[in-house]
Ligand SMILES: NC(=O)C1=CN([C@@H]2O[C@H](COP(=O)(O)OP(=O)(O)OC[C@H]3O[C@@H](n4cnc5c(N)ncnc54)[C@H](O)[C@@H]3O)[C@@H](O)[C@H]2O)[C@@H](O)CC1
Ligand SMILES: Nc1ncnc2c1ncn2[C@@H]1O[C@H](COP(=O)(O)OP(=O)(O)O)[C@@H](O)[C@H]1O
């Protein structure tokens with residue numbers, strides 16, 4: 001599991017750890033980790049080593065700048081030409097001295113020779129969102145040079161993953177963070193500007209509380225899935241029912257059924273428009289009609305019939321995925337639902353603007369959870385799954401090619417199958433979203449895909465996750 005903590009949680013753990021260590025020990029750990037990540041990125045393992053490489057440190061007033069300066073000292077001792085541009089009256093004094101002693105230079109203007117890399121030590125977890133003019137101007141002077149962000153790209157809101165409205169933030173090729181991930185490394189829109197994230201272990205692990213957000217990794221998904229065991233029978237594996245699609249939108253019924261038919265449930269039922277049912281039978285001959293289910297999937301392409309369709313499903317009192325047209329009819333007193341809005345649907349439910357949902361997805365996912373008292377899966381580049389108890393999972397699998405019509409219908413069916421197989425709503429939603437993204441990446445191979453391609457890639461991705469061959 002990739003875990004992310006808030007600034008307050010990190011500060012408290014750091015305080016406890018520092019009390020047991022000599023002064024400055026943590027910063028040395030951080031700086032060495034940072035320096036080695038920079039050396040890796042510079043590709044200094046070859047014959048020429050680090051000689052002739054130029055690194056510019058942008059240094060703010062706090063310990064984030066201190067990390068950059070001490071790392072600069074390590075780089076300078078390896079032969080890198082290191083210059084530190086101090087952007088504030090104050091700079092970490094011991095770090096400054098260490099850099100100078102190692103042969104680095106301090107400058108107050110852009111270097112004449114373009115650096116190979118910029119290290120962003122402007123602000124870290126002590127920073128407010130946005131940049132001061134000095135930092136903005138310094139970044140403009142080296143525009144186009146790859147940036148390694150220290151802890152977080154300066155300017156992002158660390159605990160929310162929000163970005164300042166005017167684009168006043170660093171965009172990093174690599175972020176080197178310390179102790180644990182921060183929420184901004186996972187949650188969009190900030191997660192889109194952190195680049196690759198490298199975590200340096202500084203010993204905080206045992207002191208950290210439960211995370212503010214987490215991202216499933218392959219092993220977590222494998223542990224949460226419920227593959228059939230020796231004496232399995234289809235009803236015991238769970239039956240998922242799909243009530244989606246209508247005469248106007250038959251494709252939504254087909255694609256929800258395709259997602260539900262990923263193989264994780266023992267059986268799939270379809271209940272709905274006769275013509276859609278005929279199409280479902282043609283494409284999925286194993287799908288049966290009405291009967292008992294362990295989970296429902298309701299709403300994609302249901303059109304005007306959504307309210308009635310949802311009411312029928314909810315009468316069965318089983319966990320239910322509520323998607324698309326059914327979302328506005330979702331009750332507020334059922335903890336066994338998974339709501340799966342995209343940003344536009346979330347905006348409608350919250351009477352907010354779509355742009356605002358996209359700018360602050362974590363905040364809006366939490367608002368939806370508060371309003372509905374159930375798990376909410378807010379779709380996007382990094383989909384957010386939020387639980388009423390405060391837990392949050394962020395999906396980091398996927399590809400922009402997944403932003404294609406009908407992909408959401410497949411996801412709803414897949415989450416329904418996971419619910420039917422016995423996962424709780426939070427696990428079903430987050431595991432479903434992870435598999436959906438992984439299937440899209442597999443199907444895409446870097447090129448275009450349809451929603452049907454995503455559904456067809458689910459079984460081989462599940463096989464690979466469970467340790468078999470196939471992906
Ligand atoms: N506390 C610790 O033990 C450790 C801290 N480490 C580093 O220390 C960092 C935190 O250091 P600090 O608490 O000194 O805080 P920062 O260095 O993040 O920020 C310092 C100061 O910058 C100013 N500032 C705030 N927002 C700004 C903005 N938007 N533009 C320009 N200036 C702004 C404020 O006066 C703030 O106090 C971490 O991110 C990490 O890099 C690491 O060395 C690991 C150990
Ligand atoms: N930029 C992106 N990168 C990766 N995945 C994306 C991106 N934008 C959207 N997605 C994913 O694509 C899917 C689109 O679903 P949705 O918006 O419901 O479409 P539809 O209603 O046509 O099925 C969601 O799973 C969403 O998380």
Ligand SMILES: [K+]
Pocket residue numbers: 064120121122123124149150151152153154
């Ligand atoms: K930074």
